[in-house]
Amino acid sequence: MRLKDTPRDWVLRAPQQGRLERIEAFFSGHGYDMHRHDTYAIGRTLCGVQRFQYRGGQRNSLPGGTVVLHPDEPHDGEAGSDAGFKYRIMYIEPALIQQVLGGKPLPFIKDGMSRDPRLHAATGILLQGMDSPINPLEEDDALFDLAHALEAVSGAPARRQGYDxxxxxxxxxxxxxxxxxxxxxxxxxxxxxxxxxxxxxxxxxxxxTSPYRYLTMRRLDQVRSLLVRGQSLADAALAAGFTDQSHMTRHFGKAYGLSPARWMNMQGVAAPAAR
Structure with a gap:
C-alpha cells in the first residue's frame, strides 16, 4: 500500500524483516530538509532526477548509478525536474559492514554517487522491490558482497591504522x-x-559517528518504534531517554529532515487522541 504525504508524494516501506530498513518513494518537488543519520544510505534513482546537496556541492542522481551517502554526512533531497523522481534506498548500520570487513575504516565513496558496475551489481538483491522478501541467508550473502564492493570501489588503502x-x-x-x-x-x-x-x-x-551521536540515534530508533505502536510524542520522547518532547523533536528533524508529525503522516500513523 502506498502511504500518502501530499497528493502526489508517497512512501512505500518494506515489511520489517532482517536487519535493514528499505523504502521506495516518489517526490514531486521538495523531499527532505538538510539532515544526517548515522547509517549508510545506499540507493538507486529509478526515474527522474534526484537532486541533493552533499559535501559542499549539488549532486544529480540519474537512473543507472548508485547513491552512497556516508554516515553522518549532511544532505537533503528534492526533484531536479518538474517530473519528480522515484527512488529506492536502504539504511545500513556501519556495524553490519564492520562485521564483514573485520574492523577496517569505513569505505567512503567520493561525491556520494558511483556508476561502478561492481557496486550496482552488489546492491541488486537488497534494492529489489519492497514486496519481495529477502531470505536471511540471502541477506547475509548480499551484505558480504556489498561490504567488499564498497571497499573495492572506494579505493581504500590496504595498510591498517592504529585503532582498536x-x-x-x-x-x-x-x-x-x-x-x-x-x-x-x-x-x-x-x-x-x-x-x-x-x-x-x-x-x-x-x-x-561519535559515541554521543550514536546514543542519540538509537534513542530516535526507539521513538519511531513507539510512535508506530501508538504512543504520543511526549510519552515516546520520555520513554526513549530524551528530557522532553521538544528535545526529541529537535534531534528528530536533524536526523531525518522531517518533523515527527510529518514522518507519522507519511507512515500512515494517526496521532493518539488527547487525554
Missing part, C-alpha cells in the same frame, strides 16, 4: 544497554579498556 576495533565494539554494546540514562565518555573508557580520546577517534573511524 574490539574496544570500540565493547563501547558500542555498552551504549545499547544504557539508552535510558546519561552515559559518560569516562564510563565508555572504563568498560572498553581504551583511553577516552583514542576511543572517541576509533569510534568515529569505525562506525562513522
Amino acid at each position: 576495533y574490539q574496544a570500540a565494539e565493547r563501547a558500542r554494546e555498552y551504549i545499547h544497554g544504557a539508552l535510558h540514562r546519561t552515559v559518560t565518555l569516562g564510563e565508555l573508557e572504563a568498560h572498553s579498556g581504551r583511553d577516552r580520546w583514542s576511543l572517541s577517534r576509533d569510534f568515529r573511524l569505525l562506525y562513522g
